[in-house]
Structures are given as structure tokens and as C-alpha cells.
Amino acid sequence: MIWEQIRSNQMRTTLLVVLMGVLLVALGFFVGLIFFDNGIPGVIIAVIVWGIMNLIALTQGDSIVLAIAGARKIEKKDHPKLFNVVEEMTIASGLEKLPDIYIIDDPALNAFATGRDARHASVAITSGLLQRLNRDELQGVIAHEIGHIRNRDVQLMVMLSILLGSIVIISYYASRFLFFSGAGSRRKSSSGGGGGAQIIVLVIGLVLMILAPIAAQLIYFAVSRKREYLADASSALYTRYPEGLASALEKLGASNTKVQKANQATAPMYIINPLQKQSLSADTLTSTHPPITERIRVLRTMSGASYAEYDKAYRTAKGGAGVVPASGLAAATVSLRGASTENGPVEDLPGRIERTRETSDALWQMNDYRTIDCDCGTRLRVPPNYRSLTVRCPHCGRVHSAPR
């Protein structure tokens, strides 16, 4: 069934999450054995670290993420088109609540979704991307982000990144502690086990401290890659126009400006990896995103818009098993639609000029600048801390009263 959520049949994803949980507990256990001769306190510490991180993430995780990215929330008047497109995709996906909409003032091309669940979600897009995409492409990108929200990827990634973070923190401090105090070797309990057992514990603990963060990171990336394909499939389904996202991805791939405020931890959230040069097409273990060329090829070979058709295209393009869980596949064919009449697939100069103006208007407004439209056709921008009562138009000399 088309609208059956893809959450029901996610054995592999669940398995990976469980695996990461086990990794965290095992790490705690051995750290405990090394420092306290007893695994339980170690496990308790691990759980406490995890709990604290959960608390932070659930109460203000998304605002932290948005603040790190330098995103500013917008209203409808700031950028009507973006707002409308998000509304359209919210309707198409059947999401209950319109996500909050943010613009990141950054010439790089990227977008992401965040939030703790579908009712508290946000989508953010860089001003650079907003300028470059026509309406169909913007729709494709926003639909991809809404797909992340709708498929609960946002929640999943938050959960995984908390586990990852806990593992990294514990390994980091435990290994520092071990090396500087030499605690493990000196603290020999008089009652228990031989020296051999002690050494084995120490070795396993050390190996875990080194390998757990790496393993956890690989799991995190693996889940992230799979989720990107799923969100692409959702985007095609919502818009019925996979070409929109495909051509947006093409533009994204062609640019190599990095997002200034992205880092390793926030990277999986973006629509394409914000830290890497995109033209590389290798699907390596450490990539957070599948290669763009592959994603475009899958989108372009789709013969319909349903999950089943995405899966088919994916299997033809990549070979092997599909990417969409069985519960999403039962639907019959869903037909595609043509490009919207407003702007076709070709890059149009007037359209681009208009988009640039729209975006810069939004940025001015976000920074509390006021605008005055002078009768001579000049648009004056008045800064928020402007003191004088009047503004003189530099073009024709008319005097306007300053706003506010």
C-alpha cells in the first residue's frame, strides 16, 4: 500500500540500532571491569551518559542543530514561494502539521530536516539553494526533506546520533583515564581471578574503546545512506515528478561550495553531504550519503511514481536487493506528471533573477531591514538601527519618512 508507512518493516534498521545499543552496554561493562573490577557500575555510567544526552536532545536538540547551522525561521511574508511549496508538500504527504521553515544564509547549496517527531519538525534550506532552484526542483527537495520527516528518519537519526555520541564520549574519557593513571594494571583485586583474566579484560576493553566509536560511526553512516534513497522515493511519490529532484541534485552535485557551519555530526541530516566534494561517485563505508550520480540515475529511470517503481529503478541501477521495505511495495503503478508550466527544465535567466531578488528580500527581512518603495522605482533598505526620521532616496531625491 502506498501510504502504508515504511516503518513497519525495518528489520535491518532496528537490528542496527540494537547493535549500537549492545555496543554501548558492552563498552560500559568492560570499562567498569577495568576500573572497578565490576561491570555493573560501568553499564550504569554508560546508561547515565546516554540518558543525559537523550534529555538534551529531546528538549532542545532541534534548536541546537538549527543554531549550529545558523538557520533563521521565516514567516510566509518573508518568502511566499518557499512557504507555499512547503505547504504543498505537507499536503501531498499527508503530514498533520506544517513544519517550521528556516533559511540558512549561506551560498552553499544544501537543505535538511530536523525535529524530534512529525509534530515538532523543521526544514531548513540555504539561501544559495533557494536561489538556484526553480519551482519544480524546490518542490523535489522539500518533498525529500518532508519524506525524511514522514518516514521518521529524523527521529531515527537523532536516536542513533545519541548512541554514537555516548559511545564516543565514554571511549574517549575511559582511554584517557587508562593511559594517564594506568589504573587497570595496578588495581589488582586480591580476591578474584588470575592475572590472565585481568589481561584479557584489559585487552577486550581497549579494543572496544578503540573500535566501538568507529563501528558505531559506520553503522550511523550505513543507516543514513539507506534513508537517503527512501526519502528520494518519497519525494518522487509526493511530487509525482522525480525529474524535479533529479535536476535539483544535478545542480547540487555540480557545486562544490561547502556548507560553512556543518560538521561531522550534523552531516547526515543534509540532502547531500555538506563536507565532501560531490562529484565523486564512490559509495564507500564512510560516506553519509549515496553518490549523487547514482541517486539521479535511479530517479531518472523511474517509470512511475510509486515506491514499487522506485524500487524497480533502484534494482536496475544498482543490482541486488531493493531499498524499499516490502510493506511499501504493494501499490500499483502511479503515473508521473509533466513539468509545471511556469518554468520548464531549462535554466531561464528571468526566472533566476526573480529568484535571486526573492531570496535577498527574504534575507533582508530576516535581518529586520525595512523596505520603502520609492515612486521612482527604487527600493530603499532601511537598517534596523536607523535613527533619523526621514530617508532621502539617493536616486531621485524624494524624502520619505522612515518606517517605525
Next chain:
Amino acid sequence: MALWIVLGIIVLLIVIGIAVIAGMYNTLVKLRNQVKNAWAQIDVQLKRRYDLIPNLVETVKGYRDFERETLEAVIKARNVAMQASSSGAGAAEQGKAEGELSGALARLMVVVERYPELKANQNFLALQEELTSTENKISFSRQYYNDSVMRYNNQTQVFPSNIIAGMFGFKAGEFFEVTVEEERQAPKVSFK
């Protein structure tokens, strides 16, 4: 002892049976509500379009010798559609009327291309964005509505939940189709 075990198993089976029936019933209710909500969403967007048209007419009317017929066709189509909507004519009937309206609006937008002053008017541009988006929202909400109807209808027809559907009177939903040609094809611009 054996009696108790047999009795226990029977009770357990009955409880499971009730749970299964309740589950199917609840699924049907959930799907039917989804259809209702989806319909409400279409309605919101259609009303929004009715509201936007007078503004559009006002803005366009001010321009000298703007094609009268095109404008009148839009107004007429709007009135017919509003009538169909308020009289509760049903999805099929209303779909036809809304299709006519979409067609009339698309023609108007093509005509507008010939009026450069209009295209430079900020008011008009904002209105055009709203109309474009409303058209999109209508078609996306229709898309979602039809998907919901299909899901609900499937559920009322497959075994065994069709038995529950029959017992409690869950009727199949009606698709919202737009049958007018202009809607399906992109409008063609003719240069004279």
C-alpha cells in the same frame, strides 16, 4: 484439571477473536477518518481559490482592453463550482465543475503573458504566486485524497475485513477525478 485447560483455551480464543475484529474495525474507522480529513483539506483549498478569484478579477480589470471573455469565463466557472460545492453535489459532480474552473484560470494565465505591465505589477505577481500554489495544493490534496480513498476501499473489499465492513456499513469512497481536458494538458501558448 483438563476441563479447566480446555475452558481456558476457549476463553483465550474468544478474547483473541474479539481483539482481531476490534483491530479490523479500528483500521476501517481510521482509514475512513483519513478520507474525511483529506476531503476537508481539498475543500479548504477550493474555498481559498474561490476567495482569490475576485481579487484577481479586480487587479486584471483595471488594464485597458483586457480580454473580456476570458475574464467572464473565469467568473462564471467560479460561480458554477461554488454552487456545486454548496449544494453538496458529490465528488464526481464537483470534480467536473472544479476542472472547468482550473481550465478557465489556466487560459487566463496564458492571456496574461501578453500584458507586460501586468507582469510588472507587484500585487499581481503576489496574487499569481498564490493562485499557482493554490492550484498545486488542490491537485496535491486531491492526490492524497484519492490515495486515501483507494486504501480505504481496498480495506473494505479484501477478506476478511470486508465482512466487518459489511456488518458495520462501511461504504466504499468516491474518487475525486477532474475530467476536463485543459487540466490534463499543459496550456499551449499561441502566438498571433
